[in-house]
Amino acid sequence: MPAKFDRNDSSVVVIIGSGAGGGTLANELTQKGISSVVLEAGKRIEITDFQNDEDAMFALFTWLDPRTASGSWYVAQTSPDLPAWISKLVGGTTVHWGACALRFQEHEFKTGTRYGAISGANLLDWPLGLKDMEPYYDRAELKMGVTGTHGIPRLPVSNHGKVLFAGAKKMGYTQFLTTNMAINSVPRDGRASCQQTGFCIQGCTFGAKWSTLYTEIPRAEATGKTEIRSESQVLHIEQDQSGKVTGVVYADPKGAIERQKARIVCVAGNAIETPRLLLNSSSNVFPQGLANSSGQVGRNYMKHMTSTVFAVFDKPVHMYRGTAQSGIVMDEARLDTQRGFVGGYQMELLPQGLPSFAQNIVPNAWGRDRAWIVDNYVNVAGVWLIGEDLARETNRVTLHPDRKDKYGLPIPDIHVDDHPNDLAMQKHAIGQADALYKSIGAKRTVHRLPFPSTHNMGTCRMSENPRDGVVNRWGQSHDVKNLFVSDGSQFTSSGGENPTLTIVALAIRQAEYIAEQMSHAAI
Amino acid sequence: MKVFNWTRRFSRRGFLARGAATVAAVAATSGKVLADAQDARTVGPGGLKPEQARTLVVFTRDLFPHDQLDDSFYQRAVKPLEDEAAQDGSTKQILALGVAWLDTKAVSVAGRPYAQVGEESKRVAVVTRLKQDPSAPRAFFDKVYSTTIVSLYNQPELWPKFGYEGPSSAKGGYLSRGFNDLNWL
Numbered sequence: 001m002p003a004k005f006d007r008n009d010s011s012v013v014v015i016i017g018s019g020a021g022g023g024t025l026a027n028e029l030t031q032k033g034i035s036s037v038v039l040e041a042g043k044r045i046e047i048t049d050f051q052n053d054e055d056a057m058f059a060l061f062t063w064l065d066p067r068t069a070s071g072s073w074y075v076a077q078t079s080p081d082l083p084a085w086i087s088k089l090v091g092g093t094t095v096h097w098g099a100c101a102l103r104f105q106e107h108e109f110k111t112g113t114r115y116g117a118i119s120g121a122n123l124l125d126w127p128l129g130l131k132d133m134e135p136y137y138d139r140a141e142l143k144m145g146v147t148g149t150h151g152i153p154r155l156p157v158s159n160h161g162k163v164l165f166a167g168a169k170k171m172g173y174t175q176f177l178t179t180n181m182a183i184n185s186v187p188r189d190g191r192a193s194c195q196q197t198g199f200c201i202q203g204c205t206f207g208a209k210w211s212t213l214y215t216e217i218p219r220a221e222a223t224g225k226t227e228i229r230s231e232s233q234v235l236h237i238e239q240d241q242s243g244k245v246t247g248v249v250y251a252d253p254k255g256a257i258e259r260q261k262a263r264i265v266c267v268a269g270n271a272i273e274t275p276r277l278l279l280n281s282s283s284n285v286f287p288q289g290l291a292n293s294s295g296q297v298g299r300n301y302m303k304h305m306t307s308t309v310f311a312v313f314d315k316p317v318h319m320y321r322g323t324a325q326s327g328i329v330m331d332e333a334r335l336d337t338q339r340g341f342v343g344g345y346q347m348e349l350l351p352q353g354l355p356s357f358a359q360n361i362v363p364n365a366w367g368r369d370r371a372w373i374v375d376n377y378v379n380v381a382g383v384w385l386i387g388e389d390l391a392r393e394t395n396r397v398t399l400h401p402d403r404k405d406k407y408g409l410p411i412p413d414i415h416v417d418d419h420p421n422d423l424a425m426q427k428h429a430i431g432q433a434d435a436l437y438k439s440i441g442a443k444r445t446v447h448r449l450p451f452p453s454t455h456n457m458g459t460c461r462m463s464e465n466p467r468d469g470v471v472n473r474w475g476q477s478h479d480v481k482n483l484f485v486s487d488g489s490q491f492t493s494s495g496g497e498n499p500t501l502t503i504v505a506l507a508i509r510q511a512e513y514i515a516e517q518m519s520h521a522a523i
Numbered sequence: 524m525k526v527f528n529w530t531r532r533f534s535r536r537g538f539l540a541r542g543a544a545t546v547a548a549v550a551a552t553s554g555k556v557l558a559d560a561q562d563a564r565t566v567g568p569g570g571l572k573p574e575q576a577r578t579l580v581v582f583t584r585d586l587f588p589h590d591q592l593d594d595s596f597y598q599r600a601v602k603p604l605e606d607e608a609a610q611d612g613s614t615k616q617i618l619a620l621g622v623a624w625l626d627t628k629a630v631s632v633a634g635r636p637y638a639q640v641g642e643e644s645k646r647v648a649v650v651t652r653l654k655q656d657p658s659a660p661r662a663f664f665d666k667v668y669s670t671t672i673v674s675l676y677n678q679p680e681l682w683p684k685f686g687y688e689g690p691s692s693a694k695g696g697y698l699s700r701g702f703n704d705l706n707w708l
Contacts, residue, residue: 052690055677159705166708195696205692315707320687322702354687358587358676366586366654366668367647374676375589378686440708 002221002228005037007260012037013514014248014262016234016277019092020503021487022268023212024143026228027220028511034518035225037260038217039250041233041269042089047214050203054356057202061095063088066411067272068400073416074449078363083414084303085452086270090230091213093270093454094500096201098325099209100348101146101182102497103137106130107335108343108388111493114335115342120419121390122300126492127464127473136505144182144210144504145189153185154178155194158322160349163313163381167436168329168347175330179348182210182501183323189215198351200324232258235407237265237281237290237483245290245483251407264514264523268486268507271301271456275397275489276412278460278470291460291477296470298398300391300461301414302494303453305343305422307430308350310361310382310446311437312373317381319351325384332432333387333496341424344496345387347433352382361446373446381437385429386455388496389422397459455499460489474513475506482523486510570609571618574638578622579604581638583671585646591684600675604667614666621663628652 005012013029015022018040026036042061051057062085069076069083076083087096107114112125141149148154155178157165168176183200184193194208207214220226231253238247238259247261267274275298281290289297327349334344352360358374373380395417399410418426434445463469466478475490477483486507488499495502517523571579579601580594608615622637629637633645640646653659675681682689691697 052692055673156703158702162703162705162708194698195692196698196702197691197696198702199690199692206696316686317705318686318688318701321691321697321700353689354682354685355673355676359672364668366650368588371588374587374685375591 001224003035003224003226005035005227007258010247010261011035011263012261013264013266014039014260015266015268015486016248017041017092017268017270017273017487018090018212018217018228019087019268019270019487020094020097020212020500021507022266023091023094023216023220024504024507025266025268025486025511026226027212027216028508029514030220030223030225032511032515033225034515036220036227037262038220038226038228039232039234039248039260040090040092040228040230041273042087042092042230044090044228044230047203047205047207050199050205052197052199052202052205054202054353061087061089061203065405066403068403068411068413069416070413071395071416073418075452076416078449079452082452084270084272084456085454086272086456089213090217090228091211094211095203095213097209097211097454097500098200098348098498099182100179100325100328100498101141101144101501102180102346104130104133104495104497104502105333105335108493108495108497109133111342118342118390118421120392121421122393123391124461124463124468124492127462132473133502133505133509136509137501139508140501140505141180143215143508144501145184145191146180146182146501147178147185148180152188155181155183155185155323155326158196158326158349159317160319160322160351160381161327163317163440164327164329164347164349164383164436167440168331170439171432171436173329173331176328178326179328181323181326183326184208191215194323196322198320198322198324198353233407234269234277235280235409237267237277239281239283239285239290239480241285243285243480245480264482264484264518266484266486266510266514267489270487271459271489272397272412272414274485274487275459276399279397279399280409286479291470291479291483293479294463294467294470296461296463296468298459299393299396300458301395301397301416301456302389302391302458302491303416303450304455304494305345305385305387305389305425305429306450306453307385307426308382308448308451309385309430309433309437310373310380310448311442312376312444312446313379313381313442316378318378319349319381320353324351325349329436332429339428341421341428343388343390343421343425345385345425345429346496347429347436348384348386350382350384360451361448381442383433383436385426385433386496386498387425387429388494390419391458391461391493392417392419455488455494457488457491457494457499460485461492462490463492475510476513484510484514571605571615575619575622576601576605578625578636578638579618579667581646582625582650582667583675585643585650586668586671587675588643589684592681596675596678596681599678600671603674604670617660617662617666621660621667624653624660624663625649
């Protein structure tokens, strides 16, 4: 049964956020007997609240608090007030995610040394490597039930996948199959198997997709050592004169300001809210923001190179039927600078329902040509191109100079100027996807440049040297021993893979470290 | 380049939620569709005039021209604009000015108000000018476009016209309903 902690109880670990990072960390800590209070800005809903309705679910659990976008990136033009498409509810973006659960490749942890000096980029090696991560990837995959790993069968191939794979074969690609998915292919861990509803990102109505909402969080609560406080947005992290954090100030569901004391604070609000909170928590000790002696808090924001190619065929595809993103071509994920860029990209299925497709296919276009594409909806296939983008110091989350949220705190601005490497990769990826679909008879392809970012990374990055980043190899602040970052903000590079599996693996690893440090009374 | 604004899409959620309820109710009693659409044109004092609403219907069809859709779909797509105009003077003014602009240009191009111009190509020429002419009321285009692109395609009754089968969970997903039935490759 859920715990109830006193606000003056300074023995608890306070975890900010309940998604892939925070939700996992809470459960991992609590299974080791460590008590935690999870403060989640969003509300708590249950699986029964999910509907197969794209717009209703977008409205129900998207993070819609004011944000701005600036810089030359496409998203700043197309959705300047909604630069990221992530979730605000208990479970965080694990309710919304597509569930592609891929490991990073070895070289992606070592971009500083493997990619060499690249002008205009701020590359750095992670202070850990694939070997360090492998045992934790194993545990994350077992926890999440990732198909294609540990003997868990893969999902079946959908119509949409058949089209992608036929094109991949014509292209001479060899690494294509249904993706490693954190979606049950068979009943497992008390959850049902995938029924191919096609509404993964609206919240899985069968609970076949792993989400902390109905796995980690109830398990943590069942120990009696975790309390989840929903609709509780943290505004400020408090510190003492030595610079140690002592607790957090948050707004409760009624907007009243409360204070929760803490032995340790772990921030997992995603790569936009996490640096925003640290920057909003400046003090005498940290005048430029909490844990920001390096000046790197908020910098090196990464969101992956992305684009989508939709192809119109003569015959039906019905891309909306079946597990949304279960199909991948991995041949282009390799490091091969012959292509004119460093890093690589994945090609992953991206279906859309008719309303979303019709609304987003060609931004702001009208008339017969656009209508023709929509008329051919049933004959359309779509692939999402997602690859590594490079850290840049000037791509960053900052506090808006004028605009404030309802609590009077500056809202975040997300500034991105695409690096030439990102644009070269984007051009290559779109060209390959075009060729893939045309090789099997596509009449026409349509290029959809990036949607608002669902992968947000890098804004409190790990570094060996405290000068270069915000946290160490455990996600622990270089400056403040009892402050941790537990989400994708830690990423030193973005890799060419969807980030969630790595976030979960890092949270498992971090929980071990915290438990060990607490046992020595080191923190 | 001016492009579709996600923010506008969600800022309208309040009335969209109501609009969705209306659409669902209409879907349940499809015989009432036309009657409801006609009722919409007689919303309280301060709302749009019937001929203004009619112009919006034709304009919306020109933005998203699907020959398989009869006018009732476009009438329901325009309904949120009518409702908002009935409650909000600034919206009403944006729409009234825009309709007047369309009519003025249509008269100069084709000799009659926009909704009465029979040739699509001539109406398209007017819309093209609306997008290109720096003195044209862009707020009108943006308002109608960003509203109706949602309210048109969100009508569940419309989905079968595009072959979209929509919600599947209540039917057990697509697991036994064709998720892997493609055989033309």
